[in-house]
Amino acid sequence: MVKPDSKAPWGNHFVFLHVSVPRLTNAEIQNPLKFIRKAQEIIQSKRSSFGAYLTAKLLETVKKFRGHKTTAKFIHGSLNNSSIAITNMMGPVEKTTLANHAIKGLYFMVVGSPQSLVVTIVSYMGNLRVSLGAEEGFIDSPKLKSCIENAFEMMLNAASATPSNANFLNGHNTSSGP
Structure with missing residues (x-):
């Protein structure tokens, strides 16, 4: 998996980015x-x-x-x-099996953390999975789910509107300005 005496770092790495959520x-x-x-x-x-x-x-x-x-x-x-934690993990890009059973999807969740809201993001075979964990009684789950679905739909519609927006979401920022 990793070459012996490799200079490349591997394993768990923690970096804290204290980011304020920008105003919409x-x-x-x-x-x-x-x-x-x-x-x-x-x-x-x-x-x-x-x-x-x-x-x-x-x-x-x-x-x-x-x-x-x-x-x-x-x-x-x-x-x-901190009040919220967001963590991400790159998953396998190829189909994975466990005990000779194909894994169709993959999620991960950080448990036991002191935040009232935890967001975890994982990619598996090119599919992005977003998981949310909230303190019981802290957030109205159906309302949060509706807001997130609405936000993703707004982004999809905006990205579908023009080819340059679609390029931005695919990681090819072709615009010269903001």
Whole structure:
């Protein structure tokens, strides 16, 4: 699976990106892809920031010198001070089997975290799966589901409207401006 003495990092990696949710303006309701672009720019700048690099190195150093339990306490302490956690995982790109039974879909969920709302995202064979976990009685589940379905439909309609928008969603940003 991984070559011995490989220099490439593998295994679980934690980086905390503290991102405020951008405000949705009326113009972005009319064109939701503007909102997506703005959120993407914010996340890209945070991912490229020195703070993300330092956080990852700090966790690595704590794990090396103080052990896994201390690192877990540090991670839990950071999670304790946030209201929502979003995590993602790249899944297999080819069909996978378990005990000679083909896996049709794959989800994962973080349990036992201190947040009132957890969003997990996984890709499996080119399909994106989004899972939500909420504290009991904290969120009206049917209303949240309806809002998410509406948002995905708005994005799909906006992306289908023009070829340049479809290119953006496929990872080919051909527009010269926002």
